[in-house]
Amino acid sequence: MMAKKFDVGVIGGGIIGCAVAYYLSRSGTSVVLFEKNHICSGASSANQGGLAIQVFDLKTIPLALASAELYRGLSDELGYDIEYHENGSILVTRDAYQVPVLRRRYDELKGMGLDVDLWDDDQLRRFPCGDTEPFLSVIESHFDGQVNPFRSTYGFAFAAKRQGVRILTNASVAQIKTVKRRIHSVVLEKGEEFVCGNVVCAAGPWSRQIGQMVGLDIPVEPQRGQIIVTEQVADSEYPYILDGDYLTTAYGIKPEGEDEAARIRHALGIGGSYAQDPAGNWTIGSSRDMAGFVRTNSPDVLKGMARHLLSFFPGMKDINCIRFFAGFRPYCVKDGHPILGRAPDLSGFYIATGHAGEGIALAPATGKLIAEEITIGKTSLPMENFRYERFVAPH
Amino acid sequence: MKNDDLVICRCEEVTQADIKEVISQGVTRMNEVKRLTRAGMGLCQGKTCGRLVTGILARETNQPLQELKPPTSRPPTRVLPLGILSRTTQDDD
Numbered sequence: 001m002m003a004k005k006f007d008v009g010v011i012g013g014g015i016i017g018c019a020v021a022y023y024l025s026r027s028g029t030s031v032v033l034f035e036k037n038h039i040c041s042g043a044s045s046a047n048q049g050g051l052a053i054q055v056f057d058l059k060t061i062p063l064a065l066a067s068a069e070l071y072r073g074l075s076d077e078l079g080y081d082i083e084y085h086e087n088g089s090i091l092v093t094r095d096a097y098q099v100p101v102l103r104r105r106y107d108e109l110k111g112m113g114l115d116v117d118l119w120d121d122d123q124l125r126r127f128p129c130g131d132t133e134p135f136l137s138v139i140e141s142h143f144d145g146q147v148n149p150f151r152s153t154y155g156f157a158f159a160a161k162r163q164g165v166r167i168l169t170n171a172s173v174a175q176i177k178t179v180k181r182r183i184h185s186v187v188l189e190k191g192e193e194f195v196c197g198n199v200v201c202a203a204g205p206w207s208r209q210i211g212q213m214v215g216l217d218i219p220v221e222p223q224r225g226q227i228i229v230t231e232q233v234a235d236s237e238y239p240y241i242l243d244g245d246y247l248t249t250a251y252g253i254k255p256e257g258e259d260e261a262a263r264i265r266h267a268l269g270i271g272g273s274y275a276q277d278p279a280g281n282w283t284i285g286s287s288r289d290m291a292g293f294v295r296t297n298s299p300d301v302l303k304g305m306a307r308h309l310l311s312f313f314p315g316m317k318d319i320n321c322i323r324f325f326a327g328f329r330p331y332c333v334k335d336g337h338p339i340l341g342r343a344p345d346l347s348g349f350y351i352a353t354g355h356a357g358e359g360i361a362l363a364p365a366t367g368k369l370i371a372e373e374i375t376i377g378k379t380s381l382p383m384e385n386f387r388y389e390r391f392v393a394p395h
Numbered sequence: 396m397k398n399d400d401l402v403i404c405r406c407e408e409v410t411q412a413d414i415k416e417v418i419s420q421g422v423t424r425m426n427e428v429k430r431l432t433r434a435g436m437g438l439c440q441g442k443t444c445g446r447l448v449t450g451i452l453a454r455e456t457n458q459p460l461q462e463l464k465p466p467t468s469r470p471p472t473r474v475l476p477l478g479i480l481s482r483t484t485q486d487d488d
Contacts, residue, residue: 038424045430150430158420231438231474279407279433284477297470299483306481317478322438323469 006032006166008374009186009196011173011210013037014044015149015360016352017202018156019367022078025163027375032194033157033165034186036172036206040153043204043359046327048227048275048283049149051361052089054109054116054141055246057337059385060358061112063365066381070364071147080155082147083278089144092135092312093244097256101247102137115142130315137244146240146275149360156367176213176349183214183348198348198374204330205293207353216343219391220354222328224291226301229323230316232280243272243312261307270304272312282319284309286357290331297324329356340366340386341373350374351388403451404444406437414448418455425466428452435466438474 008024010017013035021033035041051071053064071084093102106118119127119138127135161167168188175187176199185195201210201218211218248255249271255262265271269288276282287301302324310317332339332354339354352370355362369379399412409432417431425448428434434448435441441448445465453460 038427040430041426154420154422154427154431161421228477228480230477303481303483306477310477310481317481318476320438320474320476321471321480322440322474323436324471325469 004032004192004194006030006194006196008032008198008200009034009194010200010202011186012202012204012206013039013157013167013169014042014202014204015040015153015156015363016204016355016366017200018153018160019363020200020202020352020370021165021167022156022160022163023367023371024374025160025165027371029371029375031160031165032196033160033167034171034173034188035167035169038169039157039167040150042206043327043329044149044153046225046227046325047149047357047360048273048285049147049277049360050089050240050273050275051145051147052240052242052246052273053144053361054089054091054105054114054139055242055250056358056361057250058108058112060337060362062381063386064358064361065143066368067362067365068143068145070368071145074152074155074364078155078159080151080158082152082155084145084147085278086143086145087239088140088142089240089242090238091139091141091242091244091247093137094133094135094312095244095256096136098244098248099137101251101253102139102244105247106139109139109141116140117142130313132312132314144240146277147360148277152360152363173210173213176210178214178346181346183346198350200350200352200370200374202352204353204359205328207330207351214343214346214349216346216349218339218351218353219332219334220330220339221290221333222293223331223356224287224289224294224326225285225329225357226287226297226305226324226326228284228302228305228321229325230282230284231320231322233282233319235280236276239276241272241274241312243308245271246273261311264304265308268301268304270301270308272308274309281322288329293328295326295328297326330354330359331356334391338362338366338386339388340369341383341388343388344392403447404432404434404437404441406439406443407433407435409434409444411451414451415455418452423452423456423458425449425452425463429466440469441466
C-alpha cells in the first residue's frame with residue numbers, strides 16, 4: 001500500500017490541533033489531523049471556556065489579546081456560532097493581604113493600556129454580597145470574555161474539513177519516523193502510514209508520549225481540574241468572577257493567617273473561578289492537582305469548592321448542582337507556560353502544547369502563529385518566551 | 396417520529412431538527428450530540444431523553460442501536476444543593 005502524502009500532520013483533535021489545522025488550511029497547505037479518540041474529547045471538553053486574561057502572566061497577555069481579537073470575528077469567519085461574549089470579569093478579594101496584590105496587578109494592566117477599573121469604596125459597597133462583608137478590593141476587566149469550548153473546537157474542525165483537511169478520529173499515533181533528524185512520516189496503531197515532512201504535536205496532556213517518539217522530552221504532565229455545574233438561574237450582571245487566590249498563586253505569594261479554610265483550600269489547590277454560560281448554568285471551579293490520568297472527582301475538592309463559593313456568595317446555597325466533572329490541563333512542569341514553535345535539532349517537528357488552564361483562551365493565536373511559522377517561517381507576534389529552547393539554554 | 400419540531404430534550408428544549416442538524420455535520424457519537432446540542436445537559440441529565448436521542452442517532456447514521464455508547468454519565472445521580480455539598484461530612488454539622 002502506498003503511503004498517503006500531506007504537507008503537515010497534526011497530532012491532537014483538541015482546540016489547539018483543530019485551530020492549527022484550520023489556519024494551515026487557509027494557506028492552502030495539505031493537512032491530516034490524527035485524533036486518538038474523538039474531536040474535543042480531552043482538556044478542550046473539560047473547562048469553563050474562559051478568557052480570564054486579567055489574571056494571566058504578563059508575558060502571555062499579548063498572545064491572549066491576539067486570541068481575543070481573532071475570537072471576535074470567528075463566528076462569522078467559521079460560519080458557526082462559537083458563542084464568544086466579551087462580558088468582562090471581576091477579580092475579587094476579602095483577604096487584606098491580597099489588597100496590595102490586586103493594586104499591583106491593576107497598575108500592571110493599566111500600564112499595558114488595558115481597559116480595567118479598580119473599584120472605589122462606593123462601588124464595593126454597592127455590590128450585592130448578601131449577609132457578608134463587602135469585598136476589600138475588586139478589579140473589573142472589560143476585555144475578558146467567555147466562549148463555548150465545544151463549539152469553538154468543532155467550529156475549527158468543521159471549517160478545516162471544508163477547506164480540505166483530512167480529520168481522522170480513533171486514530172492513535174504509534175510511531176513518527178525520522179530520516180537524518182528530519183520528520184518523514186506518521187504511522188498509526190492501525191498500521192496506516194502518512195508521509196508528511198512536518199508534524200505538529202498538539203496532544204495536550206498526552207504530549208510527552210508523542211515527544212518520546214522522536215526522542216524529545218516535552219515536559220508536560222496532566223494537571224487535574226474539577227468543576228461543578230449548577231442548574232440554570234437568572235442572568236448575573238457579573239457572569240465571570242475570579243478570586244484573589246489566582247493572583248497570589250501566580251505571584252507565588254503564600255496565603256497569610258491561620259485560617260483553617262484557607263489552609264485546606266491551599267492544600268487542595270482551590271482558587272475560585274465562577275462563570276455563568278449563556279444558558280444560565282454556573283460552572284464552579286477551580287482546583288489543581290497532579291493525579292496522573294485519573295479523570296474522577298474527589299469529594300473533598302468538590303466540598304471545598306462549594307464552601308469557598310458560599311463564603312463569597314452565601315445566597316447561592318439553594319442552587320442545585322447538576323453535574324461534576326474533571327479534566328486534565330496540559331501543564332508544563334518546568335515553568336507552567338505554553339511551549340510553542342519548532343523543536344530544536346529536529347527539522348519539521350513543531351510543538352503547540354503546555355497551555356495549562358489557558359488553552360481555550362490562547363487557541364486562535366496559537367493556531368495562527370504555528371501556521372505562520374510552518375508556512376512562511378516567521379510569526380506576526382514574537383514567540384521567544386514560549387520556545388522549547390528556554391529549557392535548553394535559560395536566558 | 397416524523398415531526399422535526401418535536402422537543403426531544405425537555406430540560407434544554409432541544410428539538411429533533413436540532414439533533415438531526417448536528418448529525419448532518421458529521422458527528423457520530425452520543426457524547427458529541429450532547430455537547431453540540433445540549434440534549435441531556437439539563438436538570439435531569441438525559442434520564443428522559445437519552446434513549447430518544449440514541450434512537451435518532453442510530454437511525455440517522457445507520458449504526459446499530461446496541462453499539463452506540465451512552466454519553467458519559469456524571470455525578471451526582473440526583474441534583475444536590477450547593478449548601479448541602481458544602482457540608483457533606485458528619486463532623487461539619
